[in-house]
Amino acid sequence: MAAPRKSEDRSAETRAAVAKAASLAEAREAATAPTQLARGPADPFSGGLRKAVLPLLVLHLMNEGPTYGNQMMERISRSTTGVLSVNPNTMYPLLRQLEARGLIAGEWEHPERRSRRYYSLTKAGVEEYERLRVEVRPFLEQVASSLQQIVEEVYR
Known part of the structure; x- marks a missing residue:
């Protein structure tokens, strides 16, 4: 009866080794993957900052x-000297x-045919704009301060 036990142990060890190797391979791939300036990890405006x-x-622009x-x-x-670039797949869903x-x-420039759609703020939009200005400012100031500290640390 001891033999089946060893076989079960080996199977469990094999599964664990395969899982570990797969996770190591994924980690290596992620670490060596090329980054792009406009998107992904190298994008300074990715994730929460962009949102x-x-x-x-x-x-603000509509205001x-x-x-x-x-x-x-x-x-x-x-206005961001190209640091923040927004593509249509981001802009139009947001709009x-x-x-x-x-x-x-939103209102079409020429309602009888498809043309430019001009957007303007509603009263609720003006209120949301003012709220966001107050809410986001401390976050932006913190990011700016952190970036300045990095510049000073690395380039002093």
Whole structure:
């Protein structure tokens, strides 16, 4: 009866070794994967920072007057010197979400045919813009301070 026990132990050891090897391979692959400047881990505006900043920037641009998606993408890229680039697959879902929440209103430039869709803030959008300005500022200041500390540490 001892033989089946050893076989079971070996099977369990084999499964554990395979699982460990698979996780090591995944870790090596992730560590050596090339990064892109516009997306992924090398993107300084990835994750939470992008989620905090992008809606604020979009509402800010609309607070200045009606605007359309491509114009906002260009202005965001220009104002951040290309550090934050927004593609249509990000911008237009965000605009639809903001419109569904009643924060912005969209209107076609030429309603009889498909053309540019201009967006403007609603009253609720102005209130949300003001709320985000207050809420996001400490976060942005903390990020800026942290980046400045890194620059000073590395380049002093």
